[in-house]
Amino acid sequence: MKTMKKWNWKQWPVSQESTRHQIEQVLHSNRWAITGYWTGQNSMEQQFAEKFADFHQVDYCLPTTNCTSALQLSMEALDIGYGDEVIVPALTWVATVTAVLNVNATPILVDIDPHTYCIDPQKIEHAITDRTKAVIPVHLYSSMANMDDILSIAQKYDLFVIEDCAQSHGAEWDGQKAGTLGDIGCFSMQHGKVITSGEGGALITKRAEIYKRLDRLRADSRARIQKTDLRFGDMEIVPNEVVIQGNNHCLSEFQSAILIDQVNHxxxxxxxxxxxxxxxxxxxxxxxxxxxxxxxxxxxxxxxxxxxxxxxxxxxxxxxxxxxxxxxxxxxxxxxxxxxxxxxxxxxxxxxxxxxxxxxxxxxxxxxxxxxxxxxxxxxxxxxxxxxxxxxxxxxxxxxxxxxxxxxxxxxxxx
Ligand SMILES: Cc1ncc(COP(=O)(O)O)c(C=O)c1O
Structure with a gap:
């Protein structure tokens, strides 16, 4: 056997000149967060959101600190909380399940299909009770969960579907991208993921009314205002039409700038x-x-x-x-x-x-x-x-x- 020089493997994440350029742009912009002030240009966060929404051909994308917060905000936007049950696969990274616990709902674990490693749709129906509000299929490792079966069960029992796409950026089910089949799709941009900013996340949805709540949930109940109203030095995220109690789950401008570059490659x-x-x-x-x-x-x-x-x-x-x-x-x-x-x-x-x-x-x-x-x-x-x-x-x-x-x-x- 040949001896390959140890450590001579491809490193991850991959950065290039364009990545450095993106970071430098933020460094010199005087805008390091969307909660900073308007400098006359769209924030990197908004640029990334538009790019990621276009990539999925959906109207709405909300960047978040990570996928755990994306999952948590999804459930809050759908009014899932104490007393509700959410069905999750028994094999996943723990965050899928702890996100349910974070909103005080009860995660109900369901076994996987041994061939795809994703939740077994045939076992979902047995786990449904009067309290079940949602299913979170996880597209695990390199396979997507059986979205046809999951969506038809969800329709039969009037459940929300939140896709955990932490591991499946760009994968497609019958020509539709992961994250666009259910009510909300949640992504991780943590170090190991195929699109990464070290830490980071995003969620996507086609539904305007859900997006409106999500938008307020991620910046302490504040919303983005129209750019035509903005002057240099103004806040872009303001207490406008408060609809739900939020917390801070904002992605920084540095992370957003890196993600734009990552999506490009x-x-x-x-x-x-x-x-x-x-x-x-x-x-x-x-x-x-x-x-x-x-x-x-x-x-x-x-x-x-x-x-x-x-x-x-x-x-x-x-x-x-x-x-x-x-x-x-x-x-x-x-x-x-x-x-x-x-x-x-x-x-x-x-x-x-x-x-x-x-x-x-x-x-x-x-x-x-x-x-x-x-x-x-x-x-x-x-x-x-x-x-x-x-x-x-x-x-x-x-x-x-x-x-x-x-x-x-x-x-x-x-x-
Ligand atoms: C399937 C799955 N869900 C959720 C998460 C949580 O993502 P994050 O670390 O961005 O919160 C991960 C992260 O590894 C994951 O693999």
Missing amino acids: FEEQNKYRNEQALYVNEQLQKISGICLQTKYPKNKTITIYSYCIKLDRDIIQKTPQEICAALIEKTGLGTFFVHPSYPAVHQNPIFCPWTKKRYPPEIAKTESYWRNLQFEHAERAHEETVVFHHSLFLNDREHIDYFLECLTSILTDAG
Whole structure:
């Protein structure tokens, strides 16, 4: 086997001259936040919102501090709170579920489909009660949830659908972009995501009445006023037509400027990643004992956030943890790039909602309630799945081949 120089892998995030230019523009603009003053130019935040809305062909986009706040604001805009239940998948990053807890509603976990890793629509109906107000499908790793089935269940039971698109920027279901199928789509722009500003988020919607509430929710109940009314030094975000109690969830001008640049480069990066992933699919299909994440036929345009391989543990006796450790040792790639699938939410050590006072004691759910939940497929995912970061697919073919060589030798016990 060749020895590839360790650390010579593609870094993430990718920045370029255009990124530096964007940041410098903000630096010298005297406007570092939308809560700063009008300087005669549209804020970066507004420019990014317009760009991201256009990208999705929707009328409204609201940038937020992160996806957790986007999810939280979505539920607040839809008047979901104490006494309400929200259906969420049992396999996701914990934030999908803690966002529900943040609005004092009750998350109801539902198992995943073991092939796509996304919420199993057939199990959603069993979880619906008189209190259910919404479903949050998560488009996880590199697959979209079955939006046809989810939307028809939502219509039957009059539920809102909030898509968690933290991992699925640009993916499409039957030609429609992730985030545009439900009532609201929520995105993460945290460091690892395919579009990133280090931390950051955004939500999109087609519905003006929802947007009006969202707009006030993210800047302490204040709203943006028409630019024709503005003079130099004026505030653009003002206590105008207050409709709902807000908090501060504003994205900074630096983050927004970076996101404009990131969106500009996204399509090119995604195309390259997808081509490399097709090659990797072909190579990995030759190894017995592994399965790749399934995509529904309507999810033709995909975005690889995490590339998953599922191990048949009767054939491959190593655990995902052992495979990751060996791969890290051989390639020099750290745990950011190579790791096992998330633990199921109720088994995730960082999921501990009982440590906060949110509900009266008579209805608060205890540690043993959460830890005793059982979801076969969500639990097995952690025991059977190895996950690679999307930036691996931005490497050249020589690096990809070396990665595959290392992986193959570990999986086939030669290494
Ligand atoms: C599926 C999912 N939902 C929500 C989030 C939360 O995003 P953020 O860190 O931007 O709040 C993440 C972040 O990793 C995620 O992967």
